[in-house]
Amino acid sequence: MEEALHSWIASEAHQEHATSHSRRTLDLALHCRGSVRARLLQPLVPAVLSRQVASPATIKELFDALREDGLVPPDTVEEFCRVLLVESRKLDGLLGDPHWLRVWLEQNPHRAWAWFENNLATDDATAKTQVKQFVEALSDFKWIRMPADDSTVDVLMRLHALVSKHRSAADAASESVKDDWFAPSMTRMLETIPGILVHTPGVAAHQLLLKLVSTETEPVAKTWLKGRVQEHAALQVSLMSRFDAGDLHSLGTPLRREPRSERELFEQVLSRLEDVRIGVEQGPFSDRGLFYVRMREKLLQLWLAARFRDTPNRRFSVHREEEVDDDKATDIQLSARSWNVCIEIKPVDHRRGYSAASLTSTIRDQLVGQYLKGFNSSHGILVLFRLDNKGWNIPGVGRGQPFQALVEYLKRQVRLIKGEQSHVQELIVFGIDCIPPSPAIESDVPASRHATKNASTKPAxxxxxxxxxxxxxxxxxxxxxxxxxxxxxxxxxxxxxxxxxxxxxxxxxxxxxxxxxxxxxxxxxxxx
Structure with missing residues (x-):
């Protein structure tokens, strides 16, 4: 069927005078959508690029269709437009057909505008005529792809400066008394450009609006431009804001809704951990009496997993010793949809051989190296349970340092590890103090081995x-x-x-x- 139509389409495309009754097959092909039109018009590409199509209206329709269907490369589009603009220029510098400048602007606004500026006449009178022709032909700004990129913003800035340069007070007065408010004019173009910038996100558009305010001398126009600056800032904030207006109350209740990302899951887990910490350290029904020196890590895993399972309005599932890779299993893993947050637990007391250096290795080699890898998770937490008054040797700080100094040191190490591992989004150290406040002085060694044996290892x-x-x-x-x-x-x-x-x-x-x-x-x- 397509092969049968190709000859009819080619014949009608080469007609000098295109009329509706003489090019019905070509019109049918041009009104097709998608790959059907591309297959029907594919044989016409050489004829269009070599300009063997006689009718100017037909070649415009065909070229636009071929470009939309991707049958003409972008560089070829630009060169084709440039050649036609050069050939159609008149002796007075005006363009014979501004349509090809529009097509070029749609394809590459920066290069098209650079060509237009470079071909402006040197005398002001002729240049003003050329600018007026541009305004009359292209002031609808349909050649801009919204939202505009930084390159297009630069074109708008140079266009605004050029039009402002050639718009005299007489022009402004004559344009203000015209009955047709929607007719193309230099004044209307100067008012349209700020409106386009308002709906263009980014710093470049905002900077240009500020520049327009600083260069404007007329008080009413200056006030109007200041309003556009504020409007752009408000829209930018709404686009960049982390919370919708309706979600502001969720700041205090992270578990109000299902997590929409692994980041939100991490915030929910962290919120629950903070509740657990406060309950242990400050709560009227604290579980401090359950903890003791040399308490098995597995018991702490079970206890913390149970606290997560008891989370009010819980939005995640709780898993213990979830296998990740190579027979490695996380202590606790919290999951929602395909997102995970991994938790590693370490009880610290004087009877265990943990040090600031070994805990740093745990974070780097175990938590990050084994659990936060591949597609498993990019969010991890090391939870430290303080079970006695052990003092710590902190590099660069000194010996016999308190538990909080250890936590702060590990937090600094975490920032360094995150800088080395780009795939890790969040990594924190979370300390829970399981002993009651006392005036006892922390030290590296317990008071006596006998006391440790008979009392410290007992839960009560x-x-x-x-x-x-x-x-x-x-x-x-x-x-x-x-x-x-x-x-x-x-x-x-x-x-x-x-x-x-x-x-x-x-x-x-x-x-x-x-x-x-x-x-x-x-x-x-x-x-x-």
Whole structure:
């Protein structure tokens, strides 16, 4: 079917006088859409570019259609327009057919305008006539692709300057008394350009508006331009704002809606972590009593995962030890849709070998190197549980530094790691203080090994009143689990967890009674 139509289309395209009744097949092809029109007009490309089509109206229609369908390369479009503009120029410098300048402006406004400026006459009278011709032919600005880019903004600036230069007070007065308000005029063009800039986002458009205000001398026009500057600023803010006006109240309630990005998921997770921290450190029903030195990391993972599961109005799912890659599993992973936030947990006390340097390696090699890679996630959190008064050796700061100094040091290291890893969007260190405030001085080494063994590793101490009549403090140690009890627990399949529970139950009981005269603290018999 297409091959049958090609000969009819070519025949009608070469007619010198195009009339509606003599080019019905060509009109049919021109009104087709998409690939159909491109296939029908493809054979006419050589004839159009070599200008073998006799009718000027037909060659304009065909060239516009070929350009829209991508059958003519951009460089060829520009060269074709340039040749026709040069050939059609009259002796007085006016363009024989401004249509080709319009086509060139649509294709490349910067180069087309540069050609127009370079071909302006040197005498002002002729140049003014050329500018008026441009205004009458192209003041509709349909050749601008909105929103305009910086190159087009530069063209508008130079166009405004050129029109302002050749517009005299007499021109402005004569144009103001015309009955046709919509007729092309230099005044109308000068008023249209700021309106285009208002709807053009970016710094270049705003700077040009400010320049127009500074160069305008007429008070009314200056005030009007200032209004356009404010309007552009308001539109720019609305485009760049992070929140819609209707979402401002969600600033205080991150969990009000489903996350729309991994960034919003991260903010929800961070908000819940902050609630957990406040509950532990300041809450009236704090869980501090549950934490103890050498507390197993797995128990802390379970505890924190449960806190995430209990999040009011929770918008994410909670996963423990989610396998990421190469048998590596995150401690906790929070997910929504295809987005993830990875959490690594580290309990810190004097019985563990963690240091500022090793925790930095954990962030770089484990959290970033294993979990925040590929398409898994770009947001990670290292949560530190402080379980005792251990002092820290902070590089560049000193020894025996408090827990907060460790957190601040790791935050500085995180900023360096983020700078090295472009795929990491957010990476933070989050500290939770699990011990009650006390005047105790932090140090690298605990007060005594004996005290650590008998008290620090215990989650709680049972305090009871004195039972006997002996004066002074009486200390009784609960019996250790016998080997038979351990064997029974093993046979029942309770394993290590059951023995840990029994060890916890076998705590030191401290009974308090009146202190005998002359007795010293630390011994029920008054021995030091």
């Amino acid at each position: 101490t049972a305090i009871k009143p004195a039972v006997d009549d002996r004066k002074g403090a009486t200390v009784k140690k609960a019996a250790r689990p016998s080997s038979s009890k351990k064997s029974a627990a093993a046979k029942k399949g309770l394993g290590r967890d059951a023995l840990d529970a029994e060890d916890i139950a076998a705590e030191t009981e401290v009974t308090l009674g009146p202190t005998a005269p002359g007795a010293t603290k630390g011994s029920p018999d008054g021995e030091s």
